[in-house]
Amino acid sequence: MTGQSLSELARQSTLYPQESPEMIKRGKKSLFIGLPREVSLQENRIALTPESVTLLVRNGHEVIIEKGAGEGAKFSDNDYSEAGAKIVYSPEEVFEADLIVKIEPLVEAEMAYLKTGQTVISTLNVPNLSRSYFEQLNEKRVTGIGFELIQDKVGNFPIIRTMSEIAGSTVMLIAAEYLSSVHDGRGMILGGITGVPPTKIVIIGAGTVGEYAARTALGLGAEIKVFDQHIYRLQRLKYAVGQHIYTSIIDSDTLGDALARADVVIGAMRAEDGVAPMVVTEEMVSKMKNNSIIIDVSIDQGGCFETSEMTTHKHPTFQKYGITHYCVPNIASRVAHTASIALSNVFTPFLLKTGHVGGIEDMIFAKQWFTKGVYCFKGSLTNLSIAQRFNLRYKDLSLLIAARM
Numbered sequence: 001m002t003g004q005s006l007s008e009l010a011r012q013s014t015l016y017p018q019e020s021p022e023m024i025k026r027g028k029k030s031l032f033i034g035l036p037r038e039v040s041l042q043e044n045r046i047a048l049t050p051e052s053v054t055l056l057v058r059n060g061h062e063v064i065i066e067k068g069a070g071e072g073a074k075f076s077d078n079d080y081s082e083a084g085a086k087i088v089y090s091p092e093e094v095f096e097a098d099l100i101v102k103i104e105p106l107v108e109a110e111m112a113y114l115k116t117g118q119t120v121i122s123t124l125n126v127p128n129l130s131r132s133y134f135e136q137l138n139e140k141r142v143t144g145i146g147f148e149l150i151q152d153k154v155g156n157f158p159i160i161r162t163m164s165e166i167a168g169s170t171v172m173l174i175a176a177e178y179l180s181s182v183h184d185g186r187g188m189i190l191g192g193i194t195g196v197p198p199t200k201i202v203i204i205g206a207g208t209v210g211e212y213a214a215r216t217a218l219g220l221g222a223e224i225k226v227f228d229q230h231i232y233r234l235q236r237l238k239y240a241v242g243q244h245i246y247t248s249i250i251d252s253d254t255l256g257d258a259l260a261r262a263d264v265v266i267g268a269m270r271a272e273d274g275v276a277p278m279v280v281t282e283e284m285v286s287k288m289k290n291n292s293i294i295i296d297v298s299i300d301q302g303g304c305f306e307t308s309e310m311t312t313h314k315h316p317t318f319q320k321y322g323i324t325h326y327c328v329p330n331i332a333s334r335v336a337h338t339a340s341i342a343l344s345n346v347f348t349p350f351l352l353k354t355g356h357v358g359g360i361e362d363m364i365f366a367k368q369w370f371t372k373g374v375y376c377f378k379g380s381l382t383n384l385s386i387a388q389r390f391n392l393r394y395k396d397l398s399l400l401i402a403a404r405m
Contacts, residue, residue, distance in 0.1 A: 031061040031355050034097025035085075037069040040104035042313040044072025044336035045343065047101045047121075050083040052348040057084030061355055066094045072333075073340040099360060101347065104330075105129060111136050117378070119143040119360045121347075124375065125329065127275060127302045128310075131390040134381055141379040143360060149383070150350075150373035161208050162342045166332045168212025168268070171295050172220065174331070175201075175264040178293050178317065178324050185324070186291045188263060191220030198223045202258050204250070204279060204304060205268030206233035209297050211240050213266050218243060225258050229269075229277070250279055260287050267296040269304040275389075276301040290322040300329035364397075371397050 033056065035048060046069055048056070053063050063085040067077055077087050088094055095113035100120045105128075114120075120137075124146035137144050147159045176190035177183055179199070192198030199222045203210045206228035214237065217224050225246040228234050234247040248254050259265060259280065265288070269276045276298035285294070285307045296308045303310075307320045311327045313334065318325050332339040354363045364371055375383035380395040387394035 032098040034094040035065040036094040037066040049344040050079040052344040053083040073336040144376035164208035168209040172216040202262040206237040209268035267304040280305045282306040286321040299327040
């Protein structure tokens with residue numbers, strides 16, 4: 001073969017796909033992830049564990065984390081550093097990342113750090129947000145993705161499910177604390193022992209929180225009654241628990257009678273529009289036993305008791321009509337280490353898939369099931385219920401997807 005033929009062959013070969021450009025293209029899919037330290041009151045969780053960071057870094061992604069961000073969940077800066085994350089010393093540095101992953105919604109101070117075009121993944125807690133929150137995100141053309149809204153391929157809500165499992169199991173431990181004499185409660189054991197009537201527990205809501213609360217209560221030997229607005233949820237809960245338990249559709253007379261006899265009442269009603277239905281009136285609460293316990297797990301969505309008021313881990317309870325109310329919105333933060341591992345188990349595969357697809361925007365447009373989590377997209381509010389609640393302009397994300405195609 002002549003030198004000219006070799007030259008011609010080399011020139012023609014450049015027209016075919018080469019390995020080198022593919023390597024460059026893969027690098028462009030790398031995510032730049034920031035993990036800021038939570039500044040909201042007593043939020044101890046973190047979205048990614050050091051083990052998850054190791055996996056992400058090995059797959060070509062960059063992770064930066066603010067100093068001390070994992071301390072509340074008992075993960076040290078050294079753990080993250082060894083995992084391959086870069087430790088930074090101010091929130092401004094963390095917000096240089098393209099993708100911010102945190103637990104609580106942005107606070108006002110964090111809004112100032114936002115860059116145009118960033119993506120923020122966090123909880124929403126709509127009842128605690130204002131119109132200006134979404135206006136500021138849209139002004140900076142930030143893409144917002146809410147924990148509560150993210151679905152998987154089969155339409156389930158994986159993060160809600162995971163946190164609800166933790167909350168449902170934890171509420172019974174909380175109830176046991178506040179029934180005890182140590183907390184000036186009724187001086188009762190949660191459950192039952194030989195010769196002593198079992199504790200009476202009412203669970204309002206037959207979702208995941210209700211299911212795991214029922215499992216825990218039954219394991220302790222308590223007597224439980226479960227109420228819900230939908231019969232199919234009650235049927236599903238009985239099947240999941242695997243035992244015959246008292247269930248009832250919410251009815252003012254039946255529910256009121258059960259509340260008057262209860263030692264512990266768990267409120268676990270949720271709604272698709274982001275606001276929990278208020279099903280227990282102030283009058284019903286006033287007729288409950290003195291020093292009985294109300295735990296309103298739905299408080300982050302407004303609460304399902306008329307007497308509920310949001311509390312904190314530092315001051316978790318208050319008394320009204322002689323009833324102890326526990327209304328802390330982030331119950332899972334009580335077990336921050338476990339909760340962080342659970343969150344990380346959901347987020348890690350999602351982030352790896354996002355990198356593989358080509359980034360957040362490509363993930364939104366390529367995976368229809370994921371679009372449910374997006375409430376703001378590049379200057380537009382794309383969640384109808386939020387738009388209606390705050391009287392903001394709404395754009396259908398599916399139309400934006402169609403326009404891009």
